[in-house]
Amino acid sequence: MSAQEHLRWVYERVRLLNAAIEDPLALVREPARLAGLHEWLTFVDPTLAAVTTIHYNLFLGSLQAHSSQRPLDLDPFISMRQLGTFLLTEVGHGNDAGALxxxxxxxxxxxxxxxxxxNAGAQKFLPNTSPIGGPKTGLVGARLLVEGxxxxVFLFLVPLTDGRGVLPGIRVRRLPARLGSPHDHCxxxxxxxxxxxxxxxxxxxxRITDGGAFTSDVPERHHRFMTSIDRIMTGRICLSAGTVGASRAGLTAAVRYGRNRQITGVTESSRLAVFALRSHHGPLVEAIATVYAMNMLYREATRRWSERDRTDQAALGQAARFVSVAKAWITWQGRxxxxxxxxxxxxQGLLVNNGIVEQLMAVEGAITAEGDNQAIMVQAATELLLLHRTLPAPAGSGQGRALNDPGFVDELLAAAEGIWLERARLARRAAPAEALARRNHAMGPALRAVDVHGHRQAARVLAxxxxxxxxxxxxxxxxxxxLLFALRGVAAHSGDLLRHGFLNAEHVDALPLVMERLVACLAGHAEVLVDAFAVPEAYFEGMPIASGDYLAAYDDPGGPWHRGDPVTG
Structure with missing residues (x-):
């Protein structure tokens, strides 16, 4: 299909999806169900997943949350007679959306x-506001001015298009095409x-009272803004879910291809599957372990956000940090x-019909959407640094502790996180007494710490x-x-752990050997592990690399080999 045909197909399919959902409002109220939907949509079609998350989570979810304050007619949006979109980011304001x-x-x-x-910098950037797909209504983030x-910043419900085109006073221009699955970004x-x-x-x-006065129970404008965009957190969970789903589908296809692709073996006359080579299956086995950890981390983030205590600000902050770190860590791992x-x-992986490049670009979008990963991790690193006190003392260089002990491995990951936080604390103290300098000096090691933190949380929930x-x-x-996943995190910081006395030389020598044994063992079970991802078989239809006879996809009925000509010297 052309990009335009693809977009029309996506908007038709999202309405088919809506017809299959018994109660859309119940869906948007339950983060686990909404995220589960994204697990399966993203690898089927990233644009379909994007349109879905915008309508259900950002648009309908925001409306539903505010309808408890004031009755709203949600029926046009529940039935999708009007499709919802979300207009927050501006050309000049992304991660600093509070400055819209x-x-x-x-x-x-x-x-x-x-x-x-x-001004030009205040144009809304990226929303799917084109007339394609039928009538659309947007939630627009705008700065409220009352008597100067x-x-x-609050959200405003704004009709954007009808069946004929853009409504008066609204200007919509298509942005250049993006790589991957097409989208009507504007x-x-x-x-x-x-x-x-x-x-x-x-x-x-x-709110504006009946008498025309502004009133608020929240004194700080930033907190008002964060209340308005509360659905961003559920959006981060949905992006994590979609990345996990795409990773599962891609790995399943790659393992199948590795089993089917035959290459010259040890001798010129022998043949073997490329997956038999350690250089080929090693990275895939490590990726499988990572995806299992990604999967469990996303599910734990969903559980924590679903069960959060809205009355406990400290607990709410912890849940938000867990969800945010999970989103950033999962999408970076997905890349x-x-x-x-x-x-x-x-x-073969570059060809569009195999779907891999499309999934790669979908993950790139997730890395930036609902809060850019780097900005999310900077915020999380700042919070962890404020919570950090001192590095715990090592207990005898792990004497008598084995690398196959999950408790010991968790302690090592916690120690690695603490080492980097301590470096960040010392760097901040040594910096010039100026706010930006102190922040910049500390941020490098603090970001290393929050990356270890994400790895440690993923290993912990998997265990x-x-x-x-x-x-x-x-x-x-x-x-x-x-164990393979957790030890990868330990191996990345083994020098620091040895230097600070959490590991001894015997541990460091044994670490690569233990990991190699795990890779060899898991390689023999790779098909079982990816089969457990339960990617529907219908997804692989028309995907040559997932076929048992991928060469058949490239056969030419008119080729000379079909004429049966005798082979001559």
Whole structure:
């Protein structure tokens, strides 16, 4: 299909999906169900997953949350007569979305808002606001001005297009095509668009009274903004879920291809599957272990956010940090897994019909969406550094402790995290007494610490999943998966752990040998491990690399080999 045909197909399919969902509002209220949907949608079609998360999570989820404050007619959006989109990011403001420049000026005399884009940098960047896909309504992030006072950023419900095109006062321009699955990303601006008072999604964080006065129970404008965009956290879970799903599908295809691709063996007359080579299966086995850890970390993030205590600000902050670190760590790991999948499939991995490059680009989008990963990790690193006190003393260089002891490995990962946090603390103290300098000096090691933190949390929840399993072959196999994944984190910091006395020389010598044995063992079970990902067989139809006879996809019925000509010298 052309890009335009693909987009029309996506919007048709999202309505088919909506018709299959019994209660869309129940879906958006349950992060686990919504995330589960994204696990399976993303590898089927990344654009479909993007349109889905925008409509259900960001748009309908925000409306549903605010409808408890004030009755809203949600039926057009539940039925998808109107498709929802979300307009927050501007050309000049992404991670600093609290500094948005789009304005909504309240006029008490008419009881209306005037929505306006004041400059080029305030144009809304990337939302799917084109007329493709039928009528659309957006939630627009804008700075509320009341009698000249800046009351902070709120969301406003704004009709954007009807069945014929863009509505008056709204300007929509398509952005250049992106790599991967096509999307109707646009620049959107507003020329004095009048909105009724009911268009503002207000609540305890801010509202306009019947008398035309602004009131809020939340004094800080930043907290008002964060309340308005509360669905961002569920969005991070959905992006994590989609990355996990895409990684599972890609690895399944890569393992199948490695088993089917025959190459010259040890002798010129012998043939063997390329997967038999350690240089080929090693990276894939490590990727499989990583995806199992990604999967469990995403599920734990979903559980923590679903069960969060909204009345306990400290607990709420911890849950938000866990979700945010999980999103950044998972999507970065998804990029690494996708790169290995693509490389192990050679030139075949570059072809669009094998789906691998499309998934790689979907993960690139997830890395930036709902909060850029680097910005998320900077915030998390700052919080961890504030919580850090001192590095715990090593207990006798791990004397008598074995590398196959999950408890010992967890302690080593915690120690590696602590080492980098301690370096960050010392760097901050040694920096010039100026805020930016202190921040910059500490941030390098602090970011290393938060990366170890993500790895440690993933290893911990993967180990926790094993504790409830009865003793069986599957538990032993998953135990090896956990150990390989956890030891990869230890190996990356073994020098520091040795230097600070958490490991001894014997441990360091044994570490690569233990990991090699785990890789060799798991390679023999790779097909079992990826079969457990349960990617539907229908997904692989028309995908040559996943076929038992991938050469058949390239056969030419008119080729000379079909004429049966005798071979001559």
């Amino acid at each position: 420049e789009t304005t909504a000026v309240y006029d008490r005399a008419t009881d209306t808002f005037t929505l306006r884009t004041p 006072r800046d009351e902070g 620049l959107t601006s507003f020329d004095r668009v009048r909105l009724p008072r009911a268009a503002m999604l207000g609540g305890v964080h801010g 690494s897994v996708g790169a290995q999948v693509r490389e192990r499939c050679g030139a 926790g999943a094993l504790t409830g399993m009865p003793a069986c072959t599957a538990r032993e196999l998953l135990g090896d998966v956990h």
